[in-house]
Amino acid sequence: MQTRKKYILLTFLASWLLLFFFGGDQLRRFAFFSGRKAEARRSWPRWTDRSLLKIFADPEELQRDGDPSLLSPRERRAAWLSVYRSSRCRMETCFNLSRCERHGFKVFTYPQERGQPVSETYGKILSSIERSRYHTLKPEEACLFILSIDTLDRDHLSGQYVQNVDEKIRGFPLWNGGRNHLIFNLYSGTWPSYTGELGFDTGQAILAKASFDTRSFRPGFDVSIPLFPKEHPQRGGDRGWLYQESVPPKKKYLLVFKGKRYLTGIGSGTRNALHHIHNGKDIISLTTCKHGKDWEKHKDTRCDKDNVDYERFDYQELLHNSTFCIVPRGRRLGSFRFLEALQAACIPVLLSDGWELPFAEAIDWGKAAVVGSERLLLQIPSAVRCIHPERVLALQQQTQFLWDSYFSSVDKIVHTTLEIIKDRLSPHRSRSRFLWNVLPGGLLVLPDFSTHLGDFPFYYLHHGYSPSKKFTAFIRVVSQAGSLSQPILRLIQAVSGSQYCAQIVVLWSCEKPPPPSGKWPQTSVPLTIIQGRRKLSDRFFPFGAIQTDAVLSLDEDTSLSTSEVDFAFSVWCSFPERIVGFPTQSHFWDAEQGRWGYTSKWTNELSIVLTAAAFYHRYYHSLFTEYLPAGLRELVDGLAACEDILMNVLVAAVTKLPPIKVTQRKQHKEGVAQQAECSDGAAGTPPPGQRSPSAPHPAAAREEGTDGSRRLSQRQDCLNQLADWFGYMPLVSSQLRLDPVLFKDQVSVLRKKYPSLEKP
């Protein structure tokens, strides 16, 4: 470098330095030395007389905040009823809580009227409600009413728009100004302003509406629901697309958008700007001008090139291969894109100012989405780049959890809406926000069972709880020949011998009365006998007598040793949310017949643990009885051997995990033939000899008999009906069995804790 230039550089630097050292505050604040700046900044003065300052309110004034107003509390509440109506509705003022007290939370759907066809989507919503456990046919029992008029599409330009709703509603004797009504809506308003207007007077009805605007949303009263397409499945629903959890996320694109660009009108501001962030590499933002009939009229200079680029990428491909997806507002605030991104585990980046997010009363969207601001679109790329890989992984997983828990089917969307409303009715028996946002999700957690997290099998790790260290042996007796049989006596002895056994409960499901207490064996633990109602589903009733977290469910003819029980219980303590048991069976897809197959043969896999000998959490009794709709339990009661499959299906649907098989001594069950069937067996009671096929005998041999094959086909039917009911097959297969650490190892038996498990 030439000396002269060096000189220039030097002077230049020197003058900068000078400027910084001697410059005024304004200049020094310019950026470089933030540390220095902090020292010199002017903070709030430490007043010399600050301790003498007056207190903001006199302590007495604070404590004696009396209510001298003219109205008494009761009068004030009455006055509210007339003041806070329609747009200012709240549960306190527009909802009659007393209707829900007598019969609980019951929902009545208006009967369909002839000549009033409803859209496919509204039909699904209505049938979701009818499938729910809250549905009632009696309006006098109901707490919540749902109209039979299709109110989903209130865009009067649409073909689905129903005319004269006001008039029809006025004709309903139950309408009562909309009190205790719930109105579903997906589209409201129309070109050009797309306001939230529904085109009829909703009165005091609760709105469950998509694209809710925070300003018209009545907090704690309305429910914001997601926009979903008419193809959305009624039940079950597809799983999310995330099957790999990698850090850093191994996706081709960071951020994508592909959609329409509105050239004019509402929402065009954001959509028009989206192309700015396109970089052609990891950020793909494509817009097309083609939409509507007369787009060419408003066409601008970008349009032609944009339209060409737009065709080069496939929307589905982008969705699958991007970490973040921009979800901008459309004409309305919500869009289909939102659920599509959620399912695809493409973290939604929301650009829809003022949108009351779906179920935001329950769902913490910050855990699954990036809530951006339309005004700060250009900051989005750098903002998402700065999100830590671990956070990205957590966001991705949360999208999948939320999708699967609340959005993947119409059933889930509708049931979530109902549960949110139900929770408001008795705030002290409702789900905390925590419950809604961790697995397995709010729908599967019944606040009526308990409001304490430690009572559920799902939160042990979250709060450092552990399940109670004892179990309840729960033996079902269906057969009886005058006195207690040998197997059940042996079973009681073996189970009560376990140091972890807290109590034995016998469910006596037989018409004959149980033997007097003197006939029962003396045990070191309390023994309780419950007279059952002789229904198959009875064995999973949440009996108050069961007081431990763990239940060891047994059949009277099950044969187990104390060490088998001990070991299985120690395994259950590690997997308290699963079924842990001995004999297992499995399901498979029978491609030839196009249905689910069921086998009790020895296989290398298992997906069902028979409840004839299994540990599980007592909460599953409550889920079985309270959560499953009555129809499903009736189905089970009608079939011969289905209730344990339903239990397995239920637990698998909750956990998404397979059950666990543990080591079992040979000879699981003894002479089945000696048992006499319960006389006058109820219609559903199965012949006990065929209950619980045991694994040790090669099942092929067992099922040769006609009884065996009839039973098998019944179970297969059951499995298929359940899969149909759930909308998918929840069962998951496992290839492993858990054995004691030294099981059959070549080491002295003296060293082994469970040597007896190895005896033939």
Next chain:
Amino acid sequence: IMCASAKYNTRGPALIPRMKTKHRIYYITLFSIVLLGLIATGMFQFWPHSIESSSDWTVEKRSVHDVPVVKLPADSPIPERGDLSCRMHTCFDVYRCGFNPKNKIKVYIYSLKKYVDEYGTLVSNTISREYNELLTAISDSEFYTDDVNRACLFVPSIDVLNQNALRIKETAQALAQLSRWDRGTNHLLFNMLPGGPPDYNTALDVPRDRALLAGGGFSTWTYRQGYDVSIPVYSPLSGEVDLPERGPGPRRYFILSSQMALHPEYRLELEALQAENGESVLILDKCTNLSDGVPAARKRCYKNQVFDYPQVLQESTFCVVLRGARLGQAVLSDVLQAGCVPVIIADSYILPFSEVLDWKRASVVIPEEKMLEMYSILQSIPQRQIEEMQRQARWFWEAYFRSMKAIALATLQIINDRIYPYAAISYEEWNDPPAVKWSSVSNPLFLPLIPPQSQGFTAVVLTYDRVESLFRVITEVSKVPSLSKLLVVWNNQNKNPPEDSLWPKIRVPLKVVRTAENKLSNRFFPYDEIETEAVLAIDDDIIMLTSDELQFGYEVWREFPDRLVGYPGRLHLWDHEMNKWKYESEWTNEVSMVLTGAAFYHKYFNYLYTYKMPGDIKNWVDAHMNCEDIAMNFLVANVTGKSVIKVTPRKKFKCPECTAIDGLSLDQTHMVERSECINKFASVFGTMPLKVVEHRADPVLYKDDFPEKLKSFPNIGSL
């Protein structure tokens, strides 16, 4: 790291341009501008003066009474009333906040003035002690800026905490003449006692246009969700009385009401409750015949009994917080401080910080109409939950109620979270008390997914120079059907790996990575070459595992992708004599660790091991050339809270845990060193995260009397 650089790129070119030989004129111009600037500042702001004045500000010895007086003309403008439809995207100017790497809003505080009307009468008290504390807290916080031009949020120094202590119209005029008022955009007002007789509005009556309101006592009709912030009514007793936290356990009363000026209607209902349930319900009132000098605020009476307030609150499980004239009550703060579970009976009340706090965990909300059912509702709450609510209540007080500082910072944080939602504080951070934060684990791989089998796994072999043994391992491992890639980590810097042609020919890609240093932690580096989720870490001398065993191990890992799934198991024990942890490798009935000489795990744990290992464990491992496997076991157990899965029966491993120091395996010193590792790691983690279990995983039909050829994994357990 990538992100930081990206950030700086977006900030434009560096401030000092690089010298290029051309463009001389450009530099000269710049130079002269700078020089001019220098001269200008030198002239207008003589430097000793400027520095003195700014330091003067910080240590200023000034009285509140000395602040400048501002006279408000009677006709000076009044802001519009508050706009109920305001939301962040309509009334808040986000551009002022901008993108900044720290994701912190900048808050400016107007300097203190004394406002008088035309006649010289004060508009309000200049400033209350609490508001001064609040402003001091903001000023001391990270949010503060003294530069009005860089501020995103403006806090007036006009004290509106108590509406009764100010003149509404004049205060509004004072607000309107603030230098950056601009219809109140981005201005934040703090108010704890809104409204006044007779109607007691639930929000501050001072017209304030678009200003945000941090208010105590909002009702659902005045609270603008997502715009306003609901804050507590501060109780000055918080600072005066020290109530030590009370442990769980039964308390003398079940329900207690301590408020003094209850509406007679409420009092009647409470007394009915007391009549029904006897002594477990205590309804206190003000004391009528207190001797002089005893502050009435600190005493409560029931009949002739006198109780100390707020101490008496600690004697009860539940404490009733009823609405008074206003919805927000200072008693809520006292109740929380006492660790008494508040029973909130105030329809339509927006609880303090309800945007982020989960009040269901700390309180019971009962509709006014159901007041008579209070007793049975409260009785239905499980005891364990009550204890947690008490702890939670106390924690809310400590974190968000106890001082004006806590209130101010929580308010600013909530606004900050709205503006930088992608950096927002999580639900857990807001709500979990320290004890819960400490004992809970949030598994980073929480989604129950069974990864597809087709993905396969990547075997990572750490080797130094045992080429022959390494080649045998490669050949053996390559027979496993689900192997998708083999990665050899060549940890020897002095020797080159064998030539390509010498390596065994296998059916999957084989990559060799050379490391810069011979470190054990190289085995756990998240190499880009690992493209599968599953990693099989295997030593270069583990040749005794059969293909079935490895394949089965992979299948087990698929069912437990968030755990370490390995072959040789180990145990930690508490040595009562020595009073410390001990490492155990004998035949035991329990396992708590698996050796990573042969173990499957998720690649994510490589990332954690390399970047998130707590304390100096990583360096310690590299320095001692030992215990990297124990460290990995600790790490995984600590983040997931789950045990390891040991697979398949015990085998005679030659020397599975001491490849680096051959021949010492059974040596006593080795065991001592391993024990030391456990003690060291337990102290770094501050806890013993390892979980002991009694089970191992075998194939479903293992050792069952069944034709071997029909089993999926027949060759398991052969020695």
